[in-house]
Amino acid sequence: MPSTPSGVHLLSCPRVIRSLIKHSGVGPGDLVIDFGAGPGALTAPLAATGAAVLAVERDDAFVRVLRRRFAARPSVRVVRSDLRWVRLPCRDFAVVSSIPFAVSTPLLRRLLSPVSGRLAHADLVVEWGLARRLTASRPRDLESAWWAARFDLRLVRRIPSWCFTPAPSVDAAHLSVRRRSGLDGRGSAVLWALLGSVYRQPSVPARRVLGEFAAYRPALRMLREAGADPSGPAASVQVGVWARVASVVAVDRGIAVPRLPRGLRG
Known part of the structure; x- marks a missing residue:
């Protein structure tokens, strides 16, 4: 050797x-x-x-x-x-x-x-x-x-x-x-945008982060169903929860989703 x-x-x-x-x-x-x-x-x-x-x-x-x-x-x-x-x-x-x-x-x-x-x-x-x-x-x-x-x-x-x-x-x-399963390309783009908001403004209420992509009431419902506190800091929500929320948000084709950075598209 x-x-x-x-x-x-x-x-x-x-x-x-x-x-x-x-x-x-x-x-x-x-x-x-x-x-x-x-x-x-x-x-x-x-x-x-x-x-x-x-x-x-x-x-x-x-x-x-x-x-x-x-x-x-x-x-x-x-x-x-x-x-x-x-x-x-x-x-x-x-x-x-x-x-x-x-x-x-x-x-x-x-x-x-x-x-x-x-x-x-x-x-x-x-x-x-x-x-x-x-x-x-x-x-x-x-x-x-x-x-x-x-x-x-x-x-x-x-x-x-x-x-x-x-x-x-x-x-x-x-x-x-x-x-993990459940995220397609569109869902991944939503997830990246959500996480980007979370890490730019970690103390902002979680409902405000999600509010960029969904109406107020659906946003609250999605977070609660995922076991998160919509009024709590965005950074307190587990990343797995954001992934599940992203997959639900992505289903609404009426929501404009920003493109992923080139390096993440692969």
Whole structure:
């Protein structure tokens, strides 16, 4: 095995690896990506499930190891590329990966931001603090809220630093990502507009935020039915509630909906 590139911490705990694969539920017929595949610690057990695996790795030495190791496995395709730029599949896919901490946010942005993205679900190893922030009940910024409203983000378990070679200075976490249903393109545009208003004016009553898209009484009814207080601060309403409200508002074709930013259309 080649020496570990500077800044790279390889997941080396068999128990954690087995837990990731089991939780992902991938199997025959699925397409799964292992970003930052390294020497193939996750690639091999993923291939054993019967799924088609894309092993993405940018380090030349690891790429050579992967190609030798999986030369006889047609279900494994080794792609030499940077995970920030590699082309993503045009069909539904899953991700099971131990992501280099330094590029976790750029990859999450690629996977979770575009409405047109085909990510079905992911089981990721990320830095502990990042996982805590992404799974907080109140996302701290608009981007995190956008992700949490469209995907169920859950912190499955803490992963101690000694589970990596070499050990990083901080612990990691198993982050589960599952796409929520019920939002089409129009509903997503409404959701983005609603969340934008919430994060610009967090203390404004929730009914005023929704009032931009619906009459006063329907706005109150929708919020109450979703379990939110229409008179309370907009920021106090859970992002999942805004997602459900957005899907209802979007049904009314008489409401003008602003276009999503280009970067979110994908």
